[in-house]
């Protein structure tokens with residue numbers, strides 16, 4: 923099961939287990955059972971893992987948006 927090994931630091935590393943690839947996509951998601959509606963959790967994905975990570979979130983209805991990882995800094999501030 924995919925999942926972040928750690929909260930993403932400032933360098934952009936794919937959140938897929940044992941990947942460590944450079945993340946180019948950021949998946950913004952929310953679990954309504956755990957998070958308030960405006961809360962966003964972020965997973966990072968390399969090209970290879972974008973599909974599996976987004977499918978994992980989308981299957982649970984958690985996925986809200988996918989944005990370029992380089993835009994994350996602007997979104998977080």
Ligand SMILES: [Zn+2]
Nearest residue numbers: 936941968971
């Ligand atoms: Zn990856």
